[in-house]
Amino acid sequence: MHKAHDEYGVHLGSLEDVVQLVRSDGTRVNNPGFDPWVDDVSTEQLIGLYEDMVVVRRIDTEATALQRQGEIGLWPPLLGQEAAQIGSARALRRDDFVFSSYRENGVAYCRGIDFTDLMRVWRGSAASGWNPYEVGMATPAVIIGAQTLHATGYALGCKHDGVDSATIAYFGDGATSQGDVNEALVFAASFSAPVVFFCQNNQWAISEPVGLQSQRHISDRAPGFGIPSMRIDGNDVLAVMAATRIALDRARSGGGPTFIEAVTYRMGPHTTSDDPTRYRPAGELDEWRAKDPIARIASLLDARGAFTEELRSRVDEKADAVASELRAACLSIPKPDPLTVFDHVFAEPHSGLERQKSQYAAYLASFGDNDADGTADSDADSDTDGSES
Amino acid sequence: MSQMTMAGALNDGLRRSLARDDKVVLMGEDIGKLGGVFRITDKLQAEFGPRRVIDTPLAEAGIIGTAVGLAIRGYRPVCEIQFDGFIYPGFDQIVAQVAKLHYRTRGNVRMPITIRVPFGGGIGAVEHHSESPEAYFAHTAGLRVVSCSNPQDAHTMIQQAIASDDPVLFFEPKRRYWQKGDVDTELGAEAAPLGQARVVQPGTDVTVVAYGPLVRTALDVAAAAADDGVAVEVIDLRSLSPVDFATVEASVRKTGRLVITHEAAQSGGMGAEIAASITERCFDWLEAAPARVTGFDTPYPPASLEEAFLPDLDRILDAVDRVLGRRNSLTGWKATA
Numbered sequence: 001m002h003k004a005h006d007e008y009g010v011h012l013g014s015l016e017d018v019v020q021l022v023r024s025d026g027t028r029v030n031n032p033g034f035d036p037w038v039d040d041v042s043t044e045q046l047i048g049l050y051e052d053m054v055v056v057r058r059i060d061t062e063a064t065a066l067q068r069q070g071e072i073g074l075w076p077p078l079l080g081q082e083a084a085q086i087g088s089a090r091a092l093r094r095d096d097f098v099f100s101s102y103r104e105n106g107v108a109y110c111r112g113i114d115f116t117d118l119m120r121v122w123r124g125s126a127a128s129g130w131n132p133y134e135v136g137m138a139t140p141a142v143i144i145g146a147q148t149l150h151a152t153g154y155a156l157g158c159k160h161d162g163v164d165s166a167t168i169a170y171f172g173d174g175a176t177s178q179g180d181v182n183e184a185l186v187f188a189a190s191f192s193a194p195v196v197f198f199c200q201n202n203q204w205a206i207s208e209p210v211g212l213q214s215q216r217h218i219s220d221r222a223p224g225f226g227i228p229s230m231r232i233d234g235n236d237v238l239a240v241m242a243a244t245r246i247a248l249d250r251a252r253s254g255g256g257p258t259f260i261e262a263v264t265y266r267m268g269p270h271t272t273s274d275d276p277t278r279y280r281p282a283g284e285l286d287e288w289r290a291k292d293p294i295a296r297i298a299s300l301l302d303a304r305g306a307f308t309e310e311l312r313s314r315v316d317e318k319a320d321a322v323a324s325e326l327r328a329a330c331l332s333i334p335k336p337d338p339l340t341v342f343d344h345v346f347a348e349p350h351s352g353l354e355r356q357k358s359q360y361a362a363y364l365a366s367f368g369d370n371d372a373d374g375t376a377d378s379d380a381d382s383d384t385d386g387s388e389s
Numbered sequence: 390m391s392q393m394t395m396a397g398a399l400n401d402g403l404r405r406s407l408a409r410d411d412k413v414v415l416m417g418e419d420i421g422k423l424g425g426v427f428r429i430t431d432k433l434q435a436e437f438g439p440r441r442v443i444d445t446p447l448a449e450a451g452i453i454g455t456a457v458g459l460a461i462r463g464y465r466p467v468c469e470i471q472f473d474g475f476i477y478p479g480f481d482q483i484v485a486q487v488a489k490l491h492y493r494t495r496g497n498v499r500m501p502i503t504i505r506v507p508f509g510g511g512i513g514a515v516e517h518h519s520e521s522p523e524a525y526f527a528h529t530a531g532l533r534v535v536s537c538s539n540p541q542d543a544h545t546m547i548q549q550a551i552a553s554d555d556p557v558l559f560f561e562p563k564r565r566y567w568q569k570g571d572v573d574t575e576l577g578a579e580a581a582p583l584g585q586a587r588v589v590q591p592g593t594d595v596t597v598v599a600y601g602p603l604v605r606t607a608l609d610v611a612a613a614a615a616d617d618g619v620a621v622e623v624i625d626l627r628s629l630s631p632v633d634f635a636t637v638e639a640s641v642r643k644t645g646r647l648v649i650t651h652e653a654a655q656s657g658g659m660g661a662e663i664a665a666s667i668t669e670r671c672f673d674w675l676e677a678a679p680a681r682v683t684g685f686d687t688p689y690p691p692a693s694l695e696e697a698f699l700p701d702l703d704r705i706l707d708a709v710d711r712v713l714g715r716r717n718s719l720t721g722w723k724a725t726a
Contacts, residue, residue, distance in 0.1 A: 099458075127489070131497040138461065139494055143485050149451060150486070153458020153466075160440055161462070179478070183451035190446055344496040345530050347554035351584060352631040353530075 017217070018231050018263050021238040024291045026299020037242035043306050049090065049237050050297045051315045053082040056106035057294065058319035060268075062326050063105075063122070067272040071330060072122040076103045080235075080267035083293030084200045086110065087240025088262070091248060092168065097158075098137035099151035100170040101144070103200075107170065111135045115322075115329035123333045145171055145178035148197065152184045155193035155251070166251035168196040168244075174205025176221065177213050185225040185259075194251035196244065197222070197259045200234060202266035207279035222259035234262030235293040265291070338364060390573050396566040398540040399429050401574060402547035403467065407437050410465060413551055416443045416452055417469030417505075426471055427507055427566055449479030456502050457486050465501045467551055473508040474517030474689075480525070487556045488531035500531075503550045503557045508536075509602045509652050510699055511564035513692040520689050521653035526558045527630040527662070534629040535583060536560040538604035540570040542627065545580040553583060560629075562602035586633035588640065592622035595709050596640040598649045598663060600626035603700060607650060610705045621709065629659055637663065638670050645676035646712040650700045655683040680708040 067075045085106030117129035128139035141147035151169035158165045188195050222229035232239045247258035265288040269276050301307035342357040406413050421444035424431035434442035445452050456466035470476045490498050510519035527534045537543040550557035590611045599607040604625045611621040649660040660681035682700045690698050710717040
């Protein structure tokens with residue numbers, strides 16, 4: 001076994017014991033249990049998956065650049081996790097419901113979320129961007145693992161409603177240490193909820209390696225809760241899609257929850273705020289670069305004679321176009337009116353909050369020639385920004 | 390009109406809510422076959438089935454977090470937390486998820502979740518079974534916090550809480566569960582709104598504000614003070630978020646004196662909030678600084694010490710004397726008016 005972190009014993013992030021349908025060099029591996037679930041994926045559809053992955057990587061690069069340029073406050077890169085996100089999200093139906101953490105921007109792309117909505121949170125203009133009901137995806141949870149319980153409850157509701165929709169809960173390796181995730185597994189198993197637990201084991205919870213979180217494979221835990229699990233190569237888009245389809249099929253047919261550990265690698269920092277060179281062993285990144293999910297599917301397409309220069313440049317052009325759309329959408333987000341801070345705290349009127357709002361409105365209105373909406377107030381703020389005088 | 394215990398009134402209110410709306414589901418530990426440790430959900434599972442009245446695993450974050458998902462799906466979950474001191478494992482889901490999802494989603498997702506909490510002391514229980522954690526939740530934006538003090542309010546308020554599109558922390562004074570009172574079970578729109586305080590005993594000399602278990606005690610204070618020629622006005626706050634300051638303000642402008650009492654510890658409690666807010670609003674009408682009679686800033690003590698800890702008739706009367714400028718435990722005979 002690969003020993004990258006002696007102080008925690010065995011490093012559990014290696015690609016041993018994983019289900020793989022496409023090797024790192026792009027050759028197809030046969031797996032009788034999984035192959036039937038992706039037999040229908042044509043070369044044309046593989047090209048679609050390749051395109052998705054290139055586009056979300058480009059979105060990621062552009063958003064990181066926007067952060068470095070001071071246009072957004074923070075960004076959690078998904079670099080390296082494209083196959084895990086695209087392969088699972090493209091297995092979902094429109095009426096399925098996604099519960100995610102903050103890193104599933106590739107999943108959000110697949111759900112058709114508008115770029116302006118995607119960037120609102122990171123631009124600091126709103127607590128969340130989109131209406132969950134329009135896209136079938138809840139707003140991302142920042143508190144680690146909280147969303148797994150929401151997914152379980154929603155799934156229970158689907159079951160009680162007698163529909164065959166399922167939910168999928170995305171979380172990372174670090175989240176499996178949280179009580180909420182363990183309680184979600186207990187509740188899902190007890191009530192046979194149609195939920196897929198999709199753990200992207202990207203090897204690092206900020207600076208803490210997966211070996212600190214788990215002394216065995218993460219997928220080993222689920223059977224103890226009475227939930228079957230799969231450990232798959234998360235950089236193999238076909239394996240991810242097959243596993244997710246299996247799990248969704250179980251959920252839809254009354255089989256209850258399934259746990260998927262997608263073994264992948266976060267090639268960038270946890271967010272734009274941290275520096276992985278402080279905690280990541282030398283050489284680890286290079287080792288995983290050789291397993292890059294996009295290069296792999298490109299090799300597979302190449303082996304089938306479908307990866308042409310024309311395809312590469314068409315997809316790159318699309319990715320660039322998406323990136324510039326994303327940038328324009330981000331920069332178009334206006335600073336909200338100060339009084340909107342009071343909006344949507346409650347669904348029904350709340351006398352205490354109404355009093356604060358009316359007092360603040362009166363305060364804003366007291367700036368003589370300025371607008372009561374406070375725009376002049378924010379102008380004043382920017383004028384004095386960074387000045388000591 | 391019929392006579393009911395508060396426990397019976399809550400049970401009937403829950404039954405009516407379950408019957409009225411099939412999206413209402415009850416969830417909690419032991420609430421099914423057992424009917425809850427206080428029997429508040431007695432026979433409801435037998436009547437509505439295990440999908441409407443759900444016995445859950447023993448995990449408070451699990452109960453609340455699963456309720457969040459059900460609410461996103463369009464259900465109206467009613468969660469029972471078995472005892473006040475057990476709410477803390479579910480605290481994160483309540484304050485970070487239940488309270489904020491409507492705001493976070495800019496009004497697109499509603500959280501019509503009711504969280505029932507038997508709270509407060511006076512029943513000789515062991516540790517973690519007698520606490521008053523209401524201030525944590527009243528401090529959190531996005532939550533409504535209420536407490537009933539009598540069977541009629543228990544009956545109407547639980548139905549209002551469940552019908553509300555906002556999340557409601559519903560604090561039930563467990564030592565009053567067996568107190569009987571008249572209940573008009575058909576009371577509809579004429580019932581006081583959920584956020585409204587009520588003057589339960591009119592008076593002109595001192596305003597005493599209480600909620601939950603101490604409303605009964607405050608009424609005893611009013612009776613005892615009346616024997617002494619002092620007319621105490623008792624206000625049952627009913628709602629801790631929002632606080633109906635208009636009712637308290639009107640009372641204090643009349644009496645000029647304010648005493649607030651609760652079982653929770655004093656520092657940062659509801660009494661501090663009410664004293665500060667009423668001082669801001671009624672400073673020119675106050676004849677004395679508002680006084681608080683509360684639990685101490687200690688953990689809830691062992692059962693044999695709870696009489697010392699809980700505000701009682703005499704401690705509240707002492708505070709009434711204080712705001713009247715009469716002799717009291719703090720000033721002694723020197724301050725006699």
